[in-house]
Every structure is written in C-alpha cells, then in structure tokens.
Amino acid sequence: MDDEDDPVEHEIDVFLSKSLAENLYLLQYPVRPSHMTYDSIQHLSTKVKPNQKKVELELALNTKSPHYAKSKGEQIALNVDGHKEGAETSYYASSLMDKQVLTSVPSSTNTGRYAVGYLKDGELHLSPLHALVQLRPSFGYLDRVDSRQKVVQSGGGDEGESSQDEVEEEAKPVTIKFARPESDEAKARRLASFEYLNKKREEERWVNVDYYGIYDDRSEMERELLLAGRGDQNSAEFNITPKDYLQMLMPLSSEDKQEKPAMPNNVLSLSQLKTMPLGDQVKSLLVNAKVIQFHQLMNLLPKGTDPQATLRSLQHVAVMVQGCWVVKSDVLYPKEVCSPHSGISAEYLCRGRDYVIWRFTQSRFVTRKEVATITKLPSEDILDILKQMSHIRVHQGWEFGLEYDYDFTNRYPEITQRQKMLWEAKHQAIFKQLNISKEQEKKIRDQAAVEAAGDKPRRRRRSSSRSSRKRTLSGRSISDHSDIEIELPKQESLDVEPILIDGDNNTESMEVNHISNGPTMELSAEGMSTLNSVSxxxxxxxxxxxxxxxxxxxxxxxxxxxxxxxxxxxxxxxxxxxxxxxxxxxxxxxxxxxxxxxxxxxxxxxxxxxxxxxxxxxxxxxxxxxxxxxxxxxxxxxxxxxxxxxxxxxxxxxxxxxxxxxxxxxxxxxxxxxxxxxxxx
Structure with missing residues (x-):
C-alpha cells in the first residue's frame, strides 16, 4: 500500500510488562449483566487450583433483601443439612441459603494470544494473560441433598441409628490380584486416558487466597505492576573504565600458592567483593552487616563508586531506620529458608522482623516482651532478630544498634521522605498480617511516643552506667532484662511541647520527634504555594x-x-x-x-x-x-x-x-x- 494514501495518524510507545505474567487471571461472568458486578458483595472465601487454573468464589447472599424468598431459602437449607440446626457440619449455618458458589469453567480460547493493556501518559503497557476463566453458579449443594438422601435410605430412614445395631456381615474370602508388567505403550495410553487425568485433577488441592476489593491499598499496589519498569534506572551501575572491566573479567590471581584455611561463613572477603557487580556488593555487605550507615557502606566499596548508583542498589535490598540502613527481611529470609531454632517458615520470620524494624522507626528502644506478645514468635527467633539490629540496655530494653544518622537525612531529603512514606504505607499491611487491632495500634504508638520523649534525659546518665552496661552485655548467662518496661515520671512526658515554626513558610505547627526517618511531607491546609505558582x-x-x-x-x-x-x-x-x-x-x-x-x-x-x-x-x-x-x-x-x-x-x-x-x-x-x-x- 502506498504510504501517501495511508499516512500515520498517531504513534505511541508500547511496553511489555511481565511482573504479573504468571498470576494474571481474566475472570468473566457470562450469566451476569455487565452493570451488576460483584464488587459490593461480601466475599466469604476464595480458592484456586493453580495447575488447573481453576477459581472458586463463595459469595454471601443478602437474606434481608425484599427480593429474597425466605421460605425457599429455609427449604433448600433443610434439604441440604436436614434437622441439624447449629451443627458444625452444616453447609448453611444460619438455617437459610445464605451463600452461593461461583466455579470457573476453563475457556477454550488460547490465552497466549491475549494481553491486558494499560494506557497511561501516552504509553501502552501490555501484560500477558496467564489464564482466562468463566465463572458460573455452582449447584454443588444439590449433590449434598442426593448424598444425604442415600444415607437416610440405606439406614432404614433413621439418620440417628447407631452403628452398633447393625448386623455384622459374614466373613467372605478375598481374592488377591497381582498386576502384570505394563508395557510402555500401555502406560502411555493409561496416562493419557480421561480417567487418569480426571483423577489427577481431583487430587490437586485447593489453595486458599485472600480477596481484596477494587479500592483496597493492596489492589492499588498490584495495579502498578501492570506498568513496565524503566530499563535505564540501573544503567549507571555499569559505568566503569575498560581497565576495571578487564579486571572484573579476569581478576588477578594470588601469588601465594599455599592452601589457606577456610574462612567462617559470616566473614566476607573484600578482594572477592571487588569482583562482584555493584548490586551484589551492596547486597552482600548488607546481609553480613544487617545494619549499616551510608558513609560506612561507601568506605567498604571500591574507591570511585558512584553514590547515586549505590543508593539505587541500596533501596532494593534495605530500608531506612533512623537514618541508617537495615537489610530487608525477604532478602535475609528467602521463601525456601526456615528458622534454625524452631523450624518455622520464612513468612512468619519476615512478618515478625518487619514489625521490629517498624518499631525502631518509632522509638530507640524495644522490649522483647512486647515483640513476643505481638508477633507470637518463639523466644529464640525473637532474640536472634533483636541481636541483628540492636543491643540490650539494663532496665530499658533493646536499643537500636547505631546512632541516628542526621548527616544522611540532611544530605538526601528526597530519599528520606520517600522512605517515610513507604513505612506509612507498609505498617498498615504489617498490622493487618499480625491481626493488630486499632486499640493495640494506638497503645503501641502512645508507648513509642513516651519512650521517644524520655530518651533524651536518659542520655545524661549514660557515662555513669557505661561500665556496668559493658559488663552486662559481655555475659552470656544473664536473663533478658529487655522484658522490664520503661518507668518514666509522669511529669517527663508532659514536658514535651510542640514547636511552632513561624516565618515565610507559614507552616502548621508540628511536634518534633527525633525518632523518625527525617523530614516528612506535611499535607497541611495552609501554605503559600498554589497550583499556579508551582513548576x-x-x-x-x-x-x-x-x-x-x-x-x-x-x-x-x-x-x-x-x-x-x-x-x-x-x-x-x-x-x-x-x-x-x-x-x-x-x-x-x-x-x-x-x-x-x-x-x-x-x-x-x-x-x-x-x-x-x-x-x-x-x-x-x-x-x-x-x-x-x-x-x-x-x-x-x-x-x-x-x-x-x-x-x-x-x-x-x-x-x-x-x-x-x-x-x-x-x-x-x-x-x-x-x-x-x-x-x-
């Protein structure tokens, strides 16, 4: 076709995102009108069979609706459960048909040809579909009715008849058959038969999953994964000279031919560290140090390392606490790892460790008793987590291991602010995973505020108790004094006054707390910036x-x-x-x-x-x-x-x-x- 007859009208950039390629399902409801969605209906449970790509939703029915026939609902519940009101085995616990089940039917369409498109800022982001399923109402409760009737009929019409009244059957001879050797061709036919495949499908277990509404925070975060990442973010990490690149390809061999003793597992060789990419260097140092300040990290890296590239790599493997950097829990505890003390999975270890990290963003001190009450972890695992990032102080608890790094927070306010916002969003997920109520959250925050207010006066007595604290920390047989709560005078907590900042900024009054991730973005109603005056x-x-x-x-x-x-x-x-x-x-x-x-x-x-x-x-x-x-x-x-x-x-x-x-x-x-x-x- 001639280009002059068919000019290009518009061009857009297309990106391929694979972040959700293995988990992106398209759910269709062919028997439900498009304007009648299930978003506002309570989801009781959700489960999937990953291998079969099968989904099942259990939805609540509004039994108080004027369109609900209560007599029919009671009759269906009676047919399914019989006269077993309140029984734990009842399918309908309320003696009404109060729920319905939607079961997916695999679509015959080849999903490899389809993708989900996300058009944003003139860019089209495509995410391949993993599965396309159609959800239809399931009438499995009718099978329960048939099964119950068969049981009643086989028992002579009495459901409560005792098994002791049954006549013992006569002993019958049993014929034992031995399977003859199966040829490869016969085995292939058996494995490809419908009976075998159906048996395998039935053997796959259902996996319970959590359902999040369309406006939930988790849904907002997952939708962002539909956007493809920029490939130029880590491009600066490879800006090295040809000489250094050649040294990375062929590192100099040591002239010492003698066999050296093996180093312990917790020792990192700096010569070996220089042969790694920058991202791996940062990760190795954080995994070994657990907690580190940025200037300490730069001193351990090779001379001439770009600080900006280091910061980009650092934010992938660590989080900021009091200006310092703590290795992320999922980096320290991968999914396949379990506790060497109790054997619990990495999921629970990460959950408890994230709470401890968040707690240190609120206060200098944490007590082991509080951590054990909230996380429910074994004492050995809690002690291991606390030792990674803190040290014990008598009658006060576990203090964060490093001093607040004000130098970093002042030099990099953008990163400090972003980490603060990240913790504000992340702590909600931590509290939800640990089932912490609003009352408990308020109590924890109030306690952290009291500890933060009382931390500064205690520093005056630091010199007098330093020697005793060293002797206590060096002993391995002492009991854990972190369980002792901090006792502060009442007047001490009342002396903390909010500091008013007046001037050209016209900023709202705010309370200064030195236990924070640095300057935060204040969303205040006052301010001299307007929409027309910003960039x-x-x-x-x-x-x-x-x-x-x-x-x-x-x-x-x-x-x-x-x-x-x-x-x-x-x-x-x-x-x-x-x-x-x-x-x-x-x-x-x-x-x-x-x-x-x-x-x-x-x-x-x-x-x-x-x-x-x-x-x-x-x-x-x-x-x-x-x-x-x-x-x-x-x-x-x-x-x-x-x-x-x-x-x-x-x-x-x-x-x-x-x-x-x-x-x-x-x-x-x-x-x-x-x-x-x-x-x-």
Missing part, C-alpha cells in the same frame, strides 16, 4: 493523578485523597517530582481544576469532593444527586427516581438511576450511602 511539571503530574482518581471514584474525601497520594508516592522512583512536597491546598486546587466540587454538607466531618459532570448524557441526573447529597448522606432509590422525574419532567430508566447511584454511593440494607461516609457501615 509546570509538578502541576501536570498532580492534575493527572487527581483526575485519574476522581474520574474513577467520583467521590473523594480529603483523607482518602491524601492516603492515595501516599500510596502513589511510595511507588514513585527516587527523584520524582512528587518528592518535592505537595500540600493539602495544592490537592484541593487540583481537584477544583479537573472539574470536582466541594460538597458543603452538614453531615460531613471533613472536606468531600465530588465529580458532578463527566460530559455524558447523565450529567443532569448527577447534578440532582449531588444537590441531594448536600443535605443527606443516605439516598432511597425510589424517592430519588421520583425526584429526578419531577425535575426533568420525564421518567428516567432504571438503568440510568442505578448507574448514577453506583458511581457515588454504596448499597446497604435497602438504601444507598455516599462512598466516603463512615456511618453506613
């Missing part, structure tokens, strides 16, 4: 971020918007424009700029932003709903339909009403509640 790059990126969130959610509270921004910031690479600082005022101006409005309602406790116009045919109905939400956070569907009809003069379709309500509200107990309202649940 063009920051303005463009901020508008894109806010528009993406507002157009996908339609309703955003200021706390939810700040949380989403924190999650976004934790996934940004070092040096991103968001690291320069974004205030609450900038976020609010960005919402107004992209078309959002502030919902000034009497019931709200914080600023709530809504998107009232999208440029579609339903904007009029959206405006009516937004005006109604200014006075009430709860909407009745029928009343709202009548309100729309009286305002427009025409009767709207039921589908239009549902579409608008679903964009702004969540159904609950026959009514619709605005998404950001916490009262509906």
């Amino acid at each position: 063009h790059e920051l303005r463009t990126e901020l508008l894109k971020f806010v528009q993406e969130k507002l157009y996908s959610r339609f309703v955003l509270s200021i706390s939810e918007l700040k949380r989403l921004f924190t999650v976004k910031l934790s996934t940004c690479p070092p040096g991103h424009i968001f690291g320069s600082g974004v205030s609450e005022k900038l976020l609010e101006e960005a919402v107004i700029e992209v078309g959002g409005i502030i919902l000034n309602a009497q019931w709200q406790t914080e600023h709530v932003y809504v998107l009232s116009k999208t440029g579609g045919d339903l904007d009029t109905i959206r405006g009516i709903l937004v005006d109604f939400l200014k006075s009430n956070h709860k909407v009745n569907k029928k009343s709202f339909a009548k309100l729309v009809e009286s305002s427009l003069g025409t009767s709207p379709s039921d589908n239009d009403i549902k579409t608008v309500l679903r964009d702004y509200c969540v159904p609950k107990l026959g009514s619709w509640y605005i998404k950001c309202c916490s009262d509906w649940s």
Whole structure:
C-alpha cells in the first residue's frame, strides 16, 4: 500500500510488562449483566487450583433483601443439612441459603494470544494473560441433598441409628490380584486416558487466597505492576573504565600458592567483593552487616563508586531506620529458608522482623516482651532478630544498634521522605498480617511516643552506667532484662511541647520527634504555594493523578485523597517530582481544576469532593444527586427516581438511576450511602 494514501495518524510507545505474567487471571461472568458486578458483595472465601487454573468464589447472599424468598431459602437449607440446626457440619449455618458458589469453567480460547493493556501518559503497557476463566453458579449443594438422601435410605430412614445395631456381615474370602508388567505403550495410553487425568485433577488441592476489593491499598499496589519498569534506572551501575572491566573479567590471581584455611561463613572477603557487580556488593555487605550507615557502606566499596548508583542498589535490598540502613527481611529470609531454632517458615520470620524494624522507626528502644506478645514468635527467633539490629540496655530494653544518622537525612531529603512514606504505607499491611487491632495500634504508638520523649534525659546518665552496661552485655548467662518496661515520671512526658515554626513558610505547627526517618511531607491546609505558582511539571503530574482518581471514584474525601497520594508516592522512583512536597491546598486546587466540587454538607466531618459532570448524557441526573447529597448522606432509590422525574419532567430508566447511584454511593440494607461516609457501615 502506498504510504501517501495511508499516512500515520498517531504513534505511541508500547511496553511489555511481565511482573504479573504468571498470576494474571481474566475472570468473566457470562450469566451476569455487565452493570451488576460483584464488587459490593461480601466475599466469604476464595480458592484456586493453580495447575488447573481453576477459581472458586463463595459469595454471601443478602437474606434481608425484599427480593429474597425466605421460605425457599429455609427449604433448600433443610434439604441440604436436614434437622441439624447449629451443627458444625452444616453447609448453611444460619438455617437459610445464605451463600452461593461461583466455579470457573476453563475457556477454550488460547490465552497466549491475549494481553491486558494499560494506557497511561501516552504509553501502552501490555501484560500477558496467564489464564482466562468463566465463572458460573455452582449447584454443588444439590449433590449434598442426593448424598444425604442415600444415607437416610440405606439406614432404614433413621439418620440417628447407631452403628452398633447393625448386623455384622459374614466373613467372605478375598481374592488377591497381582498386576502384570505394563508395557510402555500401555502406560502411555493409561496416562493419557480421561480417567487418569480426571483423577489427577481431583487430587490437586485447593489453595486458599485472600480477596481484596477494587479500592483496597493492596489492589492499588498490584495495579502498578501492570506498568513496565524503566530499563535505564540501573544503567549507571555499569559505568566503569575498560581497565576495571578487564579486571572484573579476569581478576588477578594470588601469588601465594599455599592452601589457606577456610574462612567462617559470616566473614566476607573484600578482594572477592571487588569482583562482584555493584548490586551484589551492596547486597552482600548488607546481609553480613544487617545494619549499616551510608558513609560506612561507601568506605567498604571500591574507591570511585558512584553514590547515586549505590543508593539505587541500596533501596532494593534495605530500608531506612533512623537514618541508617537495615537489610530487608525477604532478602535475609528467602521463601525456601526456615528458622534454625524452631523450624518455622520464612513468612512468619519476615512478618515478625518487619514489625521490629517498624518499631525502631518509632522509638530507640524495644522490649522483647512486647515483640513476643505481638508477633507470637518463639523466644529464640525473637532474640536472634533483636541481636541483628540492636543491643540490650539494663532496665530499658533493646536499643537500636547505631546512632541516628542526621548527616544522611540532611544530605538526601528526597530519599528520606520517600522512605517515610513507604513505612506509612507498609505498617498498615504489617498490622493487618499480625491481626493488630486499632486499640493495640494506638497503645503501641502512645508507648513509642513516651519512650521517644524520655530518651533524651536518659542520655545524661549514660557515662555513669557505661561500665556496668559493658559488663552486662559481655555475659552470656544473664536473663533478658529487655522484658522490664520503661518507668518514666509522669511529669517527663508532659514536658514535651510542640514547636511552632513561624516565618515565610507559614507552616502548621508540628511536634518534633527525633525518632523518625527525617523530614516528612506535611499535607497541611495552609501554605503559600498554589497550583499556579508551582513548576509546570509538578502541576501536570498532580492534575493527572487527581483526575485519574476522581474520574474513577467520583467521590473523594480529603483523607482518602491524601492516603492515595501516599500510596502513589511510595511507588514513585527516587527523584520524582512528587518528592518535592505537595500540600493539602495544592490537592484541593487540583481537584477544583479537573472539574470536582466541594460538597458543603452538614453531615460531613471533613472536606468531600465530588465529580458532578463527566460530559455524558447523565450529567443532569448527577447534578440532582449531588444537590441531594448536600443535605443527606443516605439516598432511597425510589424517592430519588421520583425526584429526578419531577425535575426533568420525564421518567428516567432504571438503568440510568442505578448507574448514577453506583458511581457515588454504596448499597446497604435497602438504601444507598455516599462512598466516603463512615456511618453506613
């Protein structure tokens, strides 16, 4: 074809992302209308068979719905479970059909030809599909009905008949058969038979997995994996001279021919370290040191090593605590590793160690009693974890092993701020894994604040207790004094006053805590920066971020918007424009700029932003709903339909009403509640 007759209209860059290539499933619901999703329905359990690519969802049924036939539900539960109310083996524990099961059917379509596309910032990111399954309702409870009836019939109609009343069967001769040798051809036919394959499928066990909603933090993080990583991030790590490259290829052999004794496992050879790539050097040093300051790391690396390249490699294998760097738990404990003391898996070790690391970001001291209560790990494993990054101090607990590195936090504020945001997002996942309640979290934070406030006065007595502390630490037979809680005078905790910072910044007052990861980004309502005064790059990126969130959610509270921004910031690479600082005022101006409005309602406790116009045919109905939400956070569907009809003069379709309500509200107990309202649940 002639190029002049077919000109190129538009060009976009295409990237291939393989981060989710082995776990990306496309779920289809062929018997469910597209506008009736399962997002708002409670998921009781989810399980998969990875080899068969089979998925099964157990969903709750709304038994209080006016469309639910209670008599039918009771009859089905009675047929399935019989007269066994409250029994643990009952399929329906509530004596009602209160759940349904969706089972996947493997699709005949070849998934190797399909991928999921993510178009963002003029770039198309493609992720290959691992499986494509169709979920349909399963009627396995009918099989339970047949099985129960057969049992009743075989027992003479009495389910409770004792097995002792049965007549003992006569002894019968047993014929033993021995299988003859099987040829290779017969074995191949047997392995390819339907009976054998079906048996293998039934033998595969179900794997229980956790379900996360579409707006959950974990879902936000997983969706970011659809974006392909940039290949130029680590390109600076190979900027070496030809002479050094030749030395890496052919390292100089030692002239000493004598056999040297083998070094212990915990000793790292610096000569061998020089032959490794920079990323492996940093990883080896962190694994051996466990905790290290950045200037110490640079002294151990070869002269002339680029600090920026070192920082990029360092953030892959370590996290920052009090300005120092601690090796990541998953690097220290890979999946295949187990505890040498108790034999527990690496998953539980990483979970407990991450809590200890987070605890040291809040305070200089940690007690072993607290760690044991929260993590439930054996005492030997807890002691091993604490020794990696801290040392014991009598009557105070375990103190972090290194002093706060203020020099690093002052020289690299962007990295310090990014690590702070990363911990803010990560500690929520740690608390969820350890089943820590909100009350426990508040108690832990209050205790950390008291310890942080009382740490500075105790330093005055350091010289007088230094000698005794050394003698205590050198002994191996002493008991663990870290279980003794810190006793501080009440007046000591009251002397900590918030420091007000006044001047041109007009910054909000904030409490100074020296136990932190350094300067943090304050999202305050005050600030002299406006959307028109910031750089063009920051303005463009901020508008894109806010528009993406507002157009996908339609309703955003200021706390939810700040949380989403924190999650976004934790996934940004070092040096991103968001690291320069974004205030609450900038976020609010960005919402107004992209078309959002502030919902000034009497019931709200914080600023709530809504998107009232999208440029579609339903904007009029959206405006009516937004005006109604200014006075009430709860909407009745029928009343709202009548309100729309009286305002427009025409009767709207039921589908239009549902579409608008679903964009702004969540159904609950026959009514619709605005998404950001916490009262509906």
